[in-house]
Amino acid sequence: MILFAWERHTLQAITFMLIAALMGCQKSSSDNAEQRVAGPLQKITAAYTNQPQSTLVHVATAKGYFVEEGLDVQALMHTYGKAALQSVIDNKADFATVAETPVMFNVLKGEKIFVIANIEASSMNNAIVARKDVGIASPGDLKGKRIGYTPGTTSDFFLDSLLTANGLTRKEIQPVALKPEELQDAIMAKQVDAVSTWNYPLTQISRLLGADGTIFYDREIYTETFNIAARQDFVLKNPETVKRFLRALIKAEVFVAHNPDEAQTIMSAATKIDKDLIHEVWDVFNYHVVLDQILLITLEDETRWAIQNKLTDRTDMPDYLSFIHLDSLKAIAPEAIRMNR
Amino acid sequence: MRIATRLRITSTVTIFSLIVLASVLTWSLLEFKSAKNDYVLADAIKVNFFESASFRDQYFLYREDRARVLWDESKDTAEQLLLQADQQFYGALNRQALERLHRNIEDSSAIFHRIVSNTVTLKTAASNRHVYEELDKRLFSQLLLKAATIRDVATVLKDSSAQRVEQTYKHLAIIIGLFAVTLALATVVTSIQLGRLIRKRLAPLHDGARRVADGDMGYRIRCDGSDEFTELALSINAMTESLQMSTRQLEAEISAHNSVEMALSNSEERFQMALSGADMATWDWHIPSGVLIFNDRWAEIQGYSPEALAQSVESWEMCVCPDDMPQIREKFDRHFKRETSIYESEHRVRHKDGHWVWVQSRGKVIEWDSEGKPLHAMGTSLDITERKRIEDKLLRAHAELEQFTRIAAHHLQEPTRRLVSFTQRLRTQIPDEQLTEEAKASLHFIEQGATRQSALVRDIQLYMSADQPRSTMEKVAVVDVLTKLLEQKASLLRETGAQVDYDTLPAVFIDRPRLQDILSILLDNALRYRHPTLTTHIRISGELNAGRVVYRVADNGVGIPVEYRERVFGVFERLQVHEDQNSTGIGLAIVRRIIESCGGSVSLHETPGGGTTVLFDLPG
Numbered sequence: 001m002i003l004f005a006w007e008r009h010t011l012q013a014i015t016f017m018l019i020a021a022l023m024g025c026q027k028s029s030s031d032n033a034e035q036r037v038a039g040p041l042q043k044i045t046a047a048y049t050n051q052p053q054s055t056l057v058h059v060a061t062a063k064g065y066f067v068e069e070g071l072d073v074q075a076l077m078h079t080y081g082k083a084a085l086q087s088v089i090d091n092k093a094d095f096a097t098v099a100e101t102p103v104m105f106n107v108l109k110g111e112k113i114f115v116i117a118n119i120e121a122s123s124m125n126n127a128i129v130a131r132k133d134v135g136i137a138s139p140g141d142l143k144g145k146r147i148g149y150t151p152g153t154t155s156d157f158f159l160d161s162l163l164t165a166n167g168l169t170r171k172e173i174q175p176v177a178l179k180p181e182e183l184q185d186a187i188m189a190k191q192v193d194a195v196s197t198w199n200y201p202l203t204q205i206s207r208l209l210g211a212d213g214t215i216f217y218d219r220e221i222y223t224e225t226f227n228i229a230a231r232q233d234f235v236l237k238n239p240e241t242v243k244r245f246l247r248a249l250i251k252a253e254v255f256v257a258h259n260p261d262e263a264q265t266i267m268s269a270a271t272k273i274d275k276d277l278i279h280e281v282w283d284v285f286n287y288h289v290v291l292d293q294i295l296l297i298t299l300e301d302e303t304r305w306a307i308q309n310k311l312t313d314r315t316d317m318p319d320y321l322s323f324i325h326l327d328s329l330k331a332i333a334p335e336a337i338r339m340n341r
Numbered sequence: 342m343r344i345a346t347r348l349r350i351t352s353t354v355t356i357f358s359l360i361v362l363a364s365v366l367t368w369s370l371l372e373f374k375s376a377k378n379d380y381v382l383a384d385a386i387k388v389n390f391f392e393s394a395s396f397r398d399q400y401f402l403y404r405e406d407r408a409r410v411l412w413d414e415s416k417d418t419a420e421q422l423l424l425q426a427d428q429q430f431y432g433a434l435n436r437q438a439l440e441r442l443h444r445n446i447e448d449s450s451a452i453f454h455r456i457v458s459n460t461v462t463l464k465t466a467a468s469n470r471h472v473y474e475e476l477d478k479r480l481f482s483q484l485l486l487k488a489a490t491i492r493d494v495a496t497v498l499k500d501s502s503a504q505r506v507e508q509t510y511k512h513l514a515i516i517i518g519l520f521a522v523t524l525a526l527a528t529v530v531t532s533i534q535l536g537r538l539i540r541k542r543l544a545p546l547h548d549g550a551r552r553v554a555d556g557d558m559g560y561r562i563r564c565d566g567s568d569e570f571t572e573l574a575l576s577i578n579a580m581t582e583s584l585q586m587s588t589r590q591l592e593a594e595i596s597a598h599n600s601v602e603m604a605l606s607n608s609e610e611r612f613q614m615a616l617s618g619a620d621m622a623t624w625d626w627h628i629p630s631g632v633l634i635f636n637d638r639w640a641e642i643q644g645y646s647p648e649a650l651a652q653s654v655e656s657w658e659m660c661v662c663p664d665d666m667p668q669i670r671e672k673f674d675r676h677f678k679r680e681t682s683i684y685e686s687e688h689r690v691r692h693k694d695g696h697w698v699w700v701q702s703r704g705k706v707i708e709w710d711s712e713g714k715p716l717h718a719m720g721t722s723l724d725i726t727e728r729k730r731i732e733d734k735l736l737r738a739h740a741e742l743e744q745f746t747r748i749a750a751h752h753l754q755e756p757t758r759r760l761v762s763f764t765q766r767l768r769t770q771i772p773d774e775q776l777t778e779e780a781k782a783s784l785h786f787i788e789q790g791a792t793r794q795s796a797l798v799r800d801i802q803l804y805m806s807a808d809q810p811r812s813t814m815e816k817v818a819v820v821d822v823l824t825k826l827l828e829q830k831a832s833l834l835r836e837t838g839a840q841v842d843y844d845t846l847p848a849v850f851i852d853r854p855r856l857q858d859i860l861s862i863l864l865d866n867a868l869r870y871r872h873p874t875l876t877t878h879i880r881i882s883g884e885l886n887a888g889r890v891v892y893r894v895a896d897n898g899v900g901i902p903v904e905y906r907e908r909v910f911g912v913f914e915r916l917q918v919h920e921d922q923n924s925t926g927i928g929l930a931i932v933r934r935i936i937e938s939c940g941g942s943v944s945l946h947e948t949p950g951g952g953t954t955v956l957f958d959l960p961g
């Protein structure tokens with residue numbers, strides 16, 4: 001085709017414009033493209049629980065998100081987060097799912113750990129389930145009663161918070177320190193009049209007590225957080241592994257948000273817990289991979305409580321920002337960092 | 342395919358594309374506007390959060406009711422904003438965020454009012470005051486947590502809205518870009534396609550037109566297809582065909598024109614030579630301006646050099662003899678009124694030496710204006726002084742001869758009449774028995790000779806005066822003259838049994854006696870040379886033709902052989918076969934002399950079926 005100069009120039013200009021427009025679109029889409037990791041899987045160990053707070057880890061495992069990120073996650077299961085964190089501290093695991101209370105106590109003990117993400121928050125996961133037959137009808141009736149709890153956990157802090165909210169002090173009750181797995185039997189055996197615990201045991205005990213039981217929630221007094229914790233040296237030495245782990249959890253977060261029923265099925269299969277129970281408590285939890293102010297405030301609140309009640313030898317407030325690792329999450333999801341100090 | 346059809350299809354496709362793009366553009370604009378509204382609302386929610394935080398902090402600082410009321414109002418505003426957001430925002434994540442906002446704001450409200458309530462309790466608490474103080478702190482912490490959540494969710498909502506604004510803006514920009522590019526592409530592609538098509542189809546036309554322009558009139562542009570260019574090619578071919586024909590015609594005309602021009606040039610040359618040879622002067626008169634241009638000969642006739650004479654009619658009129666001017670003007674007037682085809686005049690002009698020079702001038706108007714007035718006349722002038730001198734001499738000689746003839750005729754008539762008279766007297770005075778037969782024959786011959794001599798003298802007189810009017814020249818009604826003549830010849834007509842027919846006869850310009858002579862001589866000849874067995878039939882007819890009247894006098898007589906038809910016009914010429922003692926042999930000579938003196942002509946012809954027809958013309 002014979003073209004005049006002006007025709008050639010015009011076509012070139014239009015072609016350039018089209019290419020530029022396509023490149024703009026391409027750039028936009030490439031920004032959203034998933035990063036794929038090739039090569040052999042990296043073996044890591046994650047200590048987590050069968051609690052609903054660990055849902056994202058269960059889903060990431062079941063959906064193969066860790067594998068997608070090049071991680072071969074070995075599960076080290078625990079009944080509660082405090083034990084999981086201990087596995088990390090004991091270098092038996094690389095990551096642990098744990099509530100803020102064990103984190104707080106371990107920081108106060110001087111453990112070099114990092115919280116790398118908060119994966120769950122709830123104001124309704126902790127409660128006190130009590131026996132009516134011992135005369136407990138309201139929180140005020142707890143005065144003088146035997147109340148089972150797990151020291152060093154959210155159970156411990158929630159119990160204190162609920163008592164405070166009702167004008168009571170720990171001195172006005174009979175606290176009974178028990179392991180989480182001992183609480184159900186203790187209350188059923190009437191060894192205690194009430195227990196401070198979390199789900200699933202909370203709902204299970206309530207179901208077992210039936211009409212004999214009552215639950216005292218207080219969503220306005222306490223917000224629980226469940227987090228991913230790791231040893232500081234591990235985090236600093238394996239930044240890419242941390243990012244991959246977090247990226248897999250973020251995928252799980254998206255999946256859970258869009259497929260709650262399937263997520264509940266996964267949890268039921270993973271924990272051998274009845275799906276009805278899982279479904280019943282499902283709305284109590286908010287599954288978001290973030291690092292926000294809630295964690296920091298709660299850690300500081302609990303630290304004040306621990307110091308005040310002489311649960312620790314320390315008398316000063318640690319700088320928790322030194323124990324919260326922002327970089328990894330910030331690198332892969334900057335919008336998830338909502339910490340303003 | 343026709344170009345108009347191509348253009349229509351292209352326009353339709355372009356318009357359709359633009360309509361689709363315009364719809365998408367409108368949708369994108371609405372999306373952009375919606376995203377912007379969401380952003381504004383999210384921003385308002387966030388601003389409300391900070392207002393609420395401000396009132397919260399004020400309350401914790403002073404525990405005053407004003408701050409609580411303001412916090413409550415702020416919370417009401419937040420609820421209204423969330424209600425608006427519920428209707429405005431869509432998308433699962435946004436809905437989740439709004440749900441979280443709702444929950445956290447409600448939680449915050451509950452916590453805040455619990456703090457307010459605890460504050461009241463604190464005022465009266467005594468023993469376990471520290472518990473309520475701790476509760477106050479715990480609640481406040483929870484309030485801060487909720488506030489942080491609200492802030493974060495509001496930020497997410499705002500960021501999401503901002504992102505949506507950015508995305509819709511980007512989409513809008515892309516669509517506008519696509520819109521512009523599509524428009525530009527459609528325009529350019531259409532232009533290029535049309536340009537190529539026009540160049541492709543125009544090239545043969547251009548080449549063809551150039552070949553035709555270079556003179557190749559036989560070239561025809563190839564006409565394939567059915568578009569406008571084919572029609573144009575056909576038109577150009579038709580135009581070329583017409584041009585070729587016109588060129589051929591023009592060439593022929595040019596050739597003819599050249600021939601004519603050459604002939605004209607030759608004619609002009611010959612004319613100039615003729616003028617020169619004939620010693621003729623020429624004049625060229627522009628009548629309205631009076632400018633009169635003449636050649637050298639013109640001045641020379643008057644004895645002047647060309648430069649010495651002014652080129653004007655006034656100057657010429659001053660040279661003309663005043664006695665001749667009236668007739669000159671009359672002749673010009675008659676010509677200007679188109680009564681005469683040419684102007685012709687013989688007049689005198691004064692020579693430089695003072696004597697008169699006779700000039701014969703002829704000319705014609707060659708250009709008339711739109712109103713029929715003469716504009717331009719041309720003519721020649723000839724010095725006829727010598728001719729005039731000879732004519733004068735001839736006239737004088739003619740006059741002398743006429744006078745002599747009249748006198749001689751008169752003197753010859755007298756003895757003739759006496760001879761007749763005395764012969765008749767002798768015949769009456771001498772008794773018939775006393776005369777011998779010889780004497781009787783002698784007397785008869787004397788009488789006959791005298792009668793013939795008298796007729797001869799009369800005819801000679803008629804012949805001599807035939808070229809001059811014998812009375813007033815006028816329009817003469819021929820029928821009147823003929824009727825009277827037939828009455829005079831009634832006895833002769835009866836004797837011969839001849840029939841004379843005539844219809845309406847046009848009048849002629851002549852004097853009455855000579856018209857009568859013409860008709861009389863011709864009737865006499867018809868009766869004299871009648872057919873011996875046939876009843877004599879004479880037919881007289883006339884018709885107007887170009888200002889003249891053509892007459893026919895036809896008989897069924899013995900006729901005149903063709904070899905004698907001219908000869909009989911000679912004086913004393915008679916046909917031997919028709920020897921008649923009563924004929925003088927001058928009649929037809931007289932007729933010719935009269936007619937020719939009136940500018941006409943006369944000739945003899947055979948009447949269809951036999952006989953003689955005399956054909957002559959006279960002024961009408």
